[in-house]
Amino acid sequence: xxxxxxxxxxxxxHTLQRITDACEAVATKDLGLxxxxxxxxxxxxxxxxxxxxxxxxxxxYKHWSFGKQFAYHEASYRKGLMGLAYEIVINSSxxxxxxMEENTATMQTLVIAHAAFGHNHFFKNNYLFxxxxxxDGILDYLDFAKTYVMQCEERYGRVExxxxxxxxxxxxxxxIDRYPGKKKLDLRAEEKRAGRRRQHxxxxxxxxxxxxxxxxxxxxxxxxxxxxxxxxxxxxxxxLYFLEKSAPRLAxxxxxxxxxxxxxAQYFYPQSQTKVMNEGTATYVHYRIMTKLHEQGRxxxxxxxxxxxxxTNVVFQPExxxxxxxxxxxxxLGFAVMQDIERIxxxxxxxxxxxxxxxxxxGDVMGVLRDVWANYRDESFIAQFLSxxxxxxxxxxxxxxxxxxxxxxxxxxxxxxxxxxxxxxxxARQHDVGFIDANIEVVDVDLSGDRRLILHHHVxxxxxxxxxxxxxxxxxxxxxxxxxxxxxxxxxxxxxxxxYVVSPRPIPAAVA
Amino acid sequence: MPIHIIDxxxxxxxxxxxxxxRFLRRAKSLVQGAxxxxxxxxxxxxVLEGGEVTIPLDxxxxxxxxxxxxxxxxxxxxxxxxxxxxxxxxxxxGSAKNSGPGEGDSEDAFRFVLSRDEFVDxxxxxxxxxxxxxxxxxxxxSEGIQRAGYTTSGSPANISVSRTxxxxxxxxxxxxxxxxxEIEELEAAIAACTxxxxxxxxxxxxxxxKAKTKRxxxxxxxxxxxxxxxxxxxxxxxxxxFCLMDVSGSMSEHxxxxxxxxxxxxxxxxxxxxxHVEIVFIRHTDRAEEVDEQTFFYGPASGGTxxxxxxxxxxxxxxxxxxxxxWNIYAAQASDGDNSYSDGELTGLLLTDKIxxxxxxxxxxxxxxxxxxxxxxxxxxxxxxxxxxRNSGAPLSMRKVSERSEIFPVFHDLFQRRETAQEKAAP
Numbered sequence: 001x002x003x004x005x006x007x008x009x010x011x012x013x014h015t016l017q018r019i020t021d022a023c024e025a026v027a028t029k030d031l032g033l034x035x036x037x038x039x040x041x042x043x044x045x046x047x048x049x050x051x052x053x054x055x056x057x058x059x060x061y062k063h064w065s066f067g068k069q070f071a072y073h074e075a076s077y078r079k080g081l082m083g084l085a086y087e088i089v090i091n092s093s094x095x096x097x098x099x100m101e102e103n104t105a106t107m108q109t110l111v112i113a114h115a116a117f118g119h120n121h122f123f124k125n126n127y128l129f130x131x132x133x134x135x136d137g138i139l140d141y142l143d144f145a146k147t148y149v150m151q152c153e154e155r156y157g158r159v160e161x162x163x164x165x166x167x168x169x170x171x172x173x174x175x176i177d178r179y180p181g182k183k184k185l186d187l188r189a190e191e192k193r194a195g196r197r198r199q200h201x202x203x204x205x206x207x208x209x210x211x212x213x214x215x216x217x218x219x220x221x222x223x224x225x226x227x228x229x230x231x232x233x234x235x236x237x238x239x240l241y242f243l244e245k246s247a248p249r250l251a252x253x254x255x256x257x258x259x260x261x262x263x264x265a266q267y268f269y270p271q272s273q274t275k276v277m278n279e280g281t282a283t284y285v286h287y288r289i290m291t292k293l294h295e296q297g298r299x300x301x302x303x304x305x306x307x308x309x310x311x312t313n314v315v316f317q318p319e320x321x322x323x324x325x326x327x328x329x330x331x332x333l334g335f336a337v338m339q340d341i342e343r344i345x346x347x348x349x350x351x352x353x354x355x356x357x358x359x360x361x362x363g364d365v366m367g368v369l370r371d372v373w374a375n376y377r378d379e380s381f382i383a384q385f386l387s388x389x390x391x392x393x394x395x396x397x398x399x400x401x402x403x404x405x406x407x408x409x410x411x412x413x414x415x416x417x418x419x420x421x422x423x424x425x426x427x428a429r430q431h432d433v434g435f436i437d438a439n440i441e442v443v444d445v446d447l448s449g450d451r452r453l454i455l456h457h458h459v460x461x462x463x464x465x466x467x468x469x470x471x472x473x474x475x476x477x478x479x480x481x482x483x484x485x486x487x488x489x490x491x492x493x494x495x496x497x498x499x500y501v502v503s504p505r506p507i508p509a510a511v512a
Numbered sequence: 513m514p515i516h517i518i519d520x521x522x523x524x525x526x527x528x529x530x531x532x533x534r535f536l537r538r539a540k541s542l543v544q545g546a547x548x549x550x551x552x553x554x555x556x557x558x559v560l561e562g563g564e565v566t567i568p569l570d571x572x573x574x575x576x577x578x579x580x581x582x583x584x585x586x587x588x589x590x591x592x593x594x595x596x597x598x599x600x601x602x603x604x605x606g607s608a609k610n611s612g613p614g615e616g617d618s619e620d621a622f623r624f625v626l627s628r629d630e631f632v633d634x635x636x637x638x639x640x641x642x643x644x645x646x647x648x649x650x651x652x653x654s655e656g657i658q659r660a661g662y663t664t665s666g667s668p669a670n671i672s673v674s675r676t677x678x679x680x681x682x683x684x685x686x687x688x689x690x691x692x693x694e695i696e697e698l699e700a701a702i703a704a705c706t707x708x709x710x711x712x713x714x715x716x717x718x719x720x721x722k723a724k725t726k727r728x729x730x731x732x733x734x735x736x737x738x739x740x741x742x743x744x745x746x747x748x749x750x751x752x753x754f755c756l757m758d759v760s761g762s763m764s765e766h767x768x769x770x771x772x773x774x775x776x777x778x779x780x781x782x783x784x785x786x787x788h789v790e791i792v793f794i795r796h797t798d799r800a801e802e803v804d805e806q807t808f809f810y811g812p813a814s815g816g817t818x819x820x821x822x823x824x825x826x827x828x829x830x831x832x833x834x835x836x837x838x839w840n841i842y843a844a845q846a847s848d849g850d851n852s853y854s855d856g857e858l859t860g861l862l863l864t865d866k867i868x869x870x871x872x873x874x875x876x877x878x879x880x881x882x883x884x885x886x887x888x889x890x891x892x893x894x895x896x897x898x899x900x901x902r903n904s905g906a907p908l909s910m911r912k913v914s915e916r917s918e919i920f921p922v923f924h925d926l927f928q929r930r931e932t933a934q935e936k937a938a939p
Contacts, residue, residue: 013517020515039516047520050527051706065574068536070528073565078625101521162534170575319590326591395593399600401584414591427587435572438577463582468634472575 027117035120037094061149089115093135113289118282128270144191167476168261175240175262176508223246238443281332383428451483474502542567666738689728690721749789751840758847760817767879771846796822823862836870849892880914
């Protein structure tokens with residue numbers, strides 16, 4: 001009989017090593033996963049709270065909003081309102097997983113299988129992560145960002161830096177390139193570039209140049225609107241990028257801060273698009289590994305039952321009228337679809353053959369899944385692989401809430417033959433960041449006039465911006481732009497629905 | 513594949529401490545208001561333990577572009593009886609609206625826990641002892657650094673460029689170092705010169721000038737001056753606070769509680785804020801005794817009332833231990849205002865002649881029964897006496913307190929930072 005990995009709930013570092021080795025054997029041989037090297041770190045609850053407040057990263061620049069996060073999490077943790085996650089995993093190479101010290105040996109096994117192999121494989125292989133993130137460089141880049149922010153604070157004062165970062169954070173959700181084509185983020189080079197630029201500035205600095213008389217200003221009227229828009233790269237939906245490149249009166253260090261915030265936003269962009277898939281993958285992987293370890297006799301029946309207990313909690317999906325309901329649980333939905341794919345590939349029914357001719361009965365479960373994990377994001381994943389059987393299982397239905405409709409909210413489709421496709425399309429759309437985030441872009445700058453920056457919000461389905469928040473964000477935007485900013489909300493027919501104009505606040509002291 | 517397992521538990525914690533401080537600094541006024549509000553409701557010991565406060569989220573809001581309203585579509589699990597084309601009533605059909613808890617109403621206020629230190633700091637933030645350090649300063653403890661002219665030696669970081677260049681210029685002028693223009697002029701003359709004898713003379717002259725230039729350097733090590741720094745002792749003010757409390761039989765439990773709360777606050781305030789403040793506790797019935805803080809706050813006592821005994825005791829202690837020319841002297845007295853009729857005169861005399869002349873500040877707190885209506889009818893004998901003294905210009909502050917919740921405002925009022933008090937008075 002094979003040796004048990006551990007007895008009871010206690011573990012030490014040798015146990016963790018044995019567990020990781022055992023998980024790795026299953027992950028690579030049975031499941032064929034391809035992962036970054038693993039680094040496993042054991043941390044305390046307090047450190048977990050620390051990590052929470054810096055968006056899960058091991059190091060981050062200092063900002064008051066993270067302190068607010070921390071205070072908030074700490075208060076709810078102390079009151080027992082919130083349990084802490086069992087783990088946090090970081091998309092970096094080596095892939096760092098944090099394990100809580102309170103976890104039992106079974107939980108540690110679960111967490112290692114889940115994070116160090118499930119998430120890890122997804123990070124390394126999914127196309128979005130490959131395209132948008134640089135796992136090798138992220139930790140160094142964060143280190144650079146932290147130091148850079150600190151240096152800026154020393155040179156230009158904490159208040160100034162805070163003002164810039166506040167503004168950048170407000171625009172963070174609109175600091176993302178949504179379409180590939182630009183070159184992949186190389187954070188190491190990024191860090192070197194900033195250092196070189198600074199060095200160059202210091203080397204060639206000569207105060208005399210300031211006194212050299214400038215030539216007569218060129219006539220700008222010659223620029224046609226077309227040409228001007230082209231020069232500024234308009235329309236531009238990445239507001240932070242636009243400000244970094246084109247805001248007329250920002251100091252170089254402010255541009256660099258915007259760039260840092262933008263890069264970090266970009267780094268997290270794939271995660272927001274793959275929540276269901278990412279968690280589904282990790283959950284499926286831990287389920288397979290744990291089951292295998294149990295089959296091999298490496299964990300006892302008792303431990304396996306403990307695991308099943310936590311696993312069931314994780315994939316629990318409350319129904320819509322349940323007080324615990326708060327939307328679809330990405331673990332539940334993701335895991336269910338993964339298992340369903342396994343069923344379709346191995347034991348398809350007629351319905352599945354009709355809906356999934358490509359994979360039904362193909363036999364190679366892991367091959368299909370690895371391909372799915374590599375090439376889809378939440379939206380396309382649901383649109384492709386949510387089967388009628390699962391829709392029936394979850395008893396899904398689609399509500400259409402039109403404020404104009406007096407009769408109430410219409411049930412538009414349910415889990416029946418007529419509704420399957422519509423329900424599936426709507427659920428996919430719910431997971432499409434393109435639909436979730438407001439579609440805002442810079443359309444023009446009045447260069448010859450008062451330099452007003454003009455933004456458009458393309459309103460979808462009549463859903464406009466929250467007025468208070470929009471004004472506040474625009475205030476930040478205007479402060480960075482240093483001239484008036486106008487935001488116009490237009491509907492699909494270019495009809496203006498609402499217009500905001502915000503002027504910059506005066507800067508208290510001149511910034512170098 | 514190598515796997516690293518690292519134990520991070522021993523790493524220094526508190527990584528978020530700095531962010532937290534930044535947050536508190538930013539939210540200071542909000543938190544301060546919350547702290548004061550919370551502290552009114554609490555027991556004195558709990559107040560100093562820190563705890564949870566709630567601040568409105570508005571000031572700490574992080575805005576984002578958010579969309580709202582419009583036509584909404586959603587897919588939900590758990591259909592039981594709906595079929596396509598059904599209409600659900602909007603009101604009462606809460607589940608759909610509630611789909612995002614934590615987004616809406618729950619964010620209006622923000623609750624979090626302050627540590628003991630943070631709490632007390634914020635609580636005492638705008639308080640200070642009035643007129644501290646007006647009198648003679650003794651005891652030096654810390655040393656500060658101050659600029660003090662220039663010196664000929666020092667570290668390169670302290671070189672004073674302007675002073676060095678100035679000295680070099682003076683030296684060059686004094687030693688008649690040839691200027692660049694002189695040499696250029698001469699060279700031009702040589703180039704233009706045709707007469708050989710004259711040329712020789714000019715060349716010799718040039719040679720001489722060049723040699724001199726070489727001998728007299730542009731900047732000599734002698735010229736270099738460094739900024740000099742000097743350590744100076746930083747004066748620290750010495751102060752003593754006398755806490756005089758009436759514990760006679762006429763003080764009810766409620767009054768004693770009020771008085772003790774007041775002193776507890778005073779004690780915490782002084783201990784935290786001033787390193788060099790001595791505190792003398794005197795409690796009195798018909799006789800006074802100096803006691804330690806433990807007895808002062810927790811020891812039982814009862815008896816008649818002679819306020820003068822406490823003042824006498826204070827006077828003696830001042831004479832023995834705290835020379836008024838070396839010490840800032842403060843006193844805070846708490847009493848129910850009852851005094852033996854015969855003692856009134858003596859009390860008044862002691863105060864005007866002995867105590868007030870040496871005191872920087874004398875606070876009198878009169879505690880009353882809960883409800884406090886008795887106060888309004890007639891002033892107590894002590895209050896009448898003190899009021900008369902104050903009107904004749906004595907540095908006396910007087911307050912009445914009859915409810916727990918009044919302690920904090922009164923305390924703040926008494927020890928509010930003076931500038932701020934004046935600023936408030938100005939507009």
